[in-house]
Amino acid sequence: QITLKESGPTLVEPTQTLTLTCNFSGFSLSTSGVGVGWIRQPPGKALEWLAVIYWDDDKRYSPSLKSRITITKDTSKNQVVLTMTNMDPVDTATYYCAHTSYYNLWRGSYTRQYSPFAYWGQGTQVTV
Amino acid sequence: EIVMTQSPPTLFVSPGERATLSCRASQSVSSDLAWYRQKPGQAPRLLISAASTRATGIPARFSGSGSGTEFTLTISSLQSEDFAVYYCQQYNNWPRTFGQGTKVEIK
Numbered sequence: 447q448i449t450l451k452e453s454g455p456t457l458v459e460p461t462q463t464l465t466l467t468c469n470f471s472g473f474s475l476s477t478s479g480v481g482v483g484w485i486r487q488p489p490g491k492a493l494e495w496l497a498v499i500y501w502d503d504d505k506r507y508s509p510s511l512k513s514r515i516t517i518t519k520d521t522s523k524n525q526v527v528l529t530m531t532n533m534d535p536v537d538t539a540t541y542y543c544a545h546t547s548y549y550n551l552w553r554g555s556y557t558r559q560y561s562p563f564a565y566w567g568q569g570t571q572v573t574v
Numbered sequence: 575e576i577v578m579t580q581s582p583p584t585l586f587v588s589p590g591e592r593a594t595l596s597c598r599a600s601q602s603v604s605s606d607l608a609w610y611r612q613k614p615g616q617a618p619r620l621l622i623s624a625a626s627t628r629a630t631g632i633p634a635r636f637s638g639s640g641s642g643t644e645f646t647l648t649i650s651s652l653q654s655e656d657f658a659v660y661y662c663q664q665y666n667n668w669p670r671t672f673g674q675g676t677k678v679e680i681k
Contacts, residue, residue, distance in 0.1 A: 483670075493610075493618065493661055495670040503665040509575070532621045546665075550649045556586055562608035564629065 448472035450543050450567035458533045458574050468526040468543030468567060475501050475521045481546045482526040483563060484517065486539040494539075495563040498546060499526060533574045555574070576664050580673035584609040586681040595676045596598035597662035599644050609638055609647045613658045614673075621660075633658065638677050651676070 454466035462542055465483070483498035497507045497517040503557045505517055526543060544563035550561040577600040587593045597607065609681040610618035620629045622638035625645055635650040649656055657680055662673040 460612060473632065485672075493663070493672040495663075498670075506668050541631045560606065562623050562665050563610075563618075563665060564620050564623075566619070569617050 448545055448565045450491075450545060450565060452543050452567045452570035453539075454570055454572065456555070456573060458489070458537075458572060460534055460574060462533050463570060464528075464530040464537070466528045466532050466541055466543075466570065467531075468528070470524050470526070470543070470545070470567075473545060475499075475519050477501055479547045479549050483530045483544050483546050484526075485542045485544060485563070486562060487542070487569075488536075488539040491531070491539075495529060496541075500548070505572075524569045535574045538572065538574045540571050543567045551568070553567060575669055576603060576667050576671050578662055578664055578671050578673035580676045581672070582658075582676060584677045584679060586679050587637075588681045589654065591651055591681075593656070593678055595647040595649075595660055595678075597640075597647070597673050599643045599645075599664055601667075602642045603664040603666035604640045606664055607640070607645050607663065609636075610661045610663065610665045611656070611658050613655070618629055618647040618661060620678050625662065649678075 450470040481500040484496040499505050499517045515530045519526045545565040548558040548560040550556045579598045581596045607625045609622040612618040628640045637648045639646050659675045659677045661675050
């Protein structure tokens with residue numbers, strides 16, 4: 447059974463750095479193709495993808511936030527950490543972590559066939 | 575960045591009736607399109623991946639169709655738990671992008 451749970455501060459002052467931790471179980475980030483992503487949702491608004499990290503330490507970031515966010519993993523602890531610098535009131539949102547994956551598909555050469563976010567944490571609310 | 579546009583923003587449907595939700599991508603995403611349902615105060619739940627494949631445990635009343643830039647989610651007979659917000663998301667290109675959501679409300 448795959449579960450994920452986010453943790454971190456509920457209140458952050460403007461200009462401070464936010465650090466969120468995603469603790470997960472039921473899968474390992476040492477398994478080929480596995481990834482964990484972060485998505486946020488401001489109150490009453492839509493979902494916004496932030497970042498994802500894969501088993502091989504491949505990292506992808508939202509271009510609009512790339513200068514402010516860092517995603518890392520600790521495979522031994524089953525944790526993924528998201529840090530976001532220079533927090534602003536517009537960053538007030540519920541932050542989710544979620545499981546994703548890919549497999550290698552042969553199409554003359556190997557390409558990654560990605561999957562969406564199949565399992566989500568409950569979310570953690572952050573107010574700036 | 576691929577922009578995902580959902581329509582309508584709000585859909586009023588009576589329980590037991592059919593609901594049809596649309597999602598359009600600003601460029602082709604092949605079939606790399608997912609649908610999620612989000613109930614108030616809860617995390618999104620994956621309903622459909624690869625445009626038309628139901629996720630584990632998702633009832634058959636949910637069906638997805640489309641490819642390229644035009645996608646549809648159909649709920650054949652709305653149940654009480656289906657009155658929620660639905661999001662589409664493309665995972666064909668970086669960055670991953672979500673639509674703005676369609677809220678399905680009781681008529």
